[in-house]
Amino acid sequence: MDIKICAEPFDPWQEIQGHQHSANNMAGKFGATSIFIGTMRDFNEGDDVKGMTLEHYPGMTEKQLEKIVAEAARQWPVIDVLVVHRVGDILPNDPIVLVAVWTSHRGDAFDASRYIMEALKSRAPFWKKELLKSQAERWLEKNTDGYS
Amino acid sequence: MDIKICAEPFDPWQEIQGHQHSANNMAGKFGATSIFIGTMRDFNEGDDVKGMTLEHYPGMTEKQLEKIVAEAARQWPVIDVLVVHRVGDILPNDPIVLVAVWTSHRGDAFDASRYIMEALKSRAPFWKKELLKSQAERWLEKNTDGYS
């Protein structure tokens, strides 16, 4: 289980591969990997977005993410979990969040990764401030339910 | 939308990155990527498994996968989909299947990727024959519901 907060851009594929290689005991044991990647878009609520600043509460972020991953591990037989979240100044097309879950069977991987993402969205103390093309800045006021 | 049948081992991260790079129009437009990877395990139903041969019905495989992806695209606003499936002789820890779905919002990515995986499992004409450590061969008789 690994939880990382990154102040610099990260490459989700390198993160996953690095994690799989360091967790050698997984080879041959897992049958399913479910991965979610959230990426910064260049538009939101009808406006062109130039960039974003992601603030967080150091310490509480890690504590809450560890709780969430532990909850998932209690509910589904997960073999391993990797969570990476970006903070600081972010540009469109930058990955913001990566959640990867390794399990024996696919249903558990899908369920656990989705659980972690939904819980992260509602409980991990991150806040996004958008910089619009118009130079205006605005704090995002709430996270969506994932469908809007 | 891209559907590939591979007779040789494939690297899921290279496949995804190659697809993202060739689909340049996606940069900044997608906010969510949901990826599922099925990997060969070295055990099944209590037995040690040395290898596997994946047979398929060339032509029908592609036709059914195209139908499944089109069904997903009718149900959710997907920006892009990549499906890669291995055939031939497979070793433990080899990736067998990759499904990647790019959308604006996370709920759609999770739902569409899961739909594609479940439909692939029940309708795409692939058949697995396991080679056990005991040298016995056995055809898998049915796909699981993803939880066993």
Added chain:
Amino acid sequence: MSIKVRYFASLKESIGRSEDNLEFSGPATVGDVWHRANPDKTLPDNSLAAVNMDYVELNSAVKDGDEVAFFPPVTGG
């Protein structure tokens, strides 16, 4: 009419052939194709059938030039 028949996986192994080419003089269903090709063998209950690479029921009619396939439940993914 000419019908090409294909078999896959464990069904192919138990029959010992991967293909048949049959001629029919009158109308026929997918089930008829099986019986003509394998008069001594019942199609296993859980088998699937396809015509021209789409799933069909055994009572579907076939037409000249069709490719009919029989195979066990799929196990990909």
Added chain:
Amino acid sequence: MSIKVRYFASLKESIGRSEDNLEFSGPATVGDVWHRANPDKTLPDNSLAAVNMDYVELNSAVKDGDEVAFFPPVTGG
């Protein structure tokens, strides 16, 4: 007792401070901490509160050395 208070994101900007350090002589709740630190400002309705990095309700008691945080709804992921 000493209480450290922290503010984040839009709430920090609207208050104009990121931290306060308060002393209480008697028992206090998280809500009391807010009122003491910000006597002229109502805590916005949708705000969240944490003590020692765990979410709490405003009527939770605080104790000496606690770190209390107030912030708007989270928007990560």
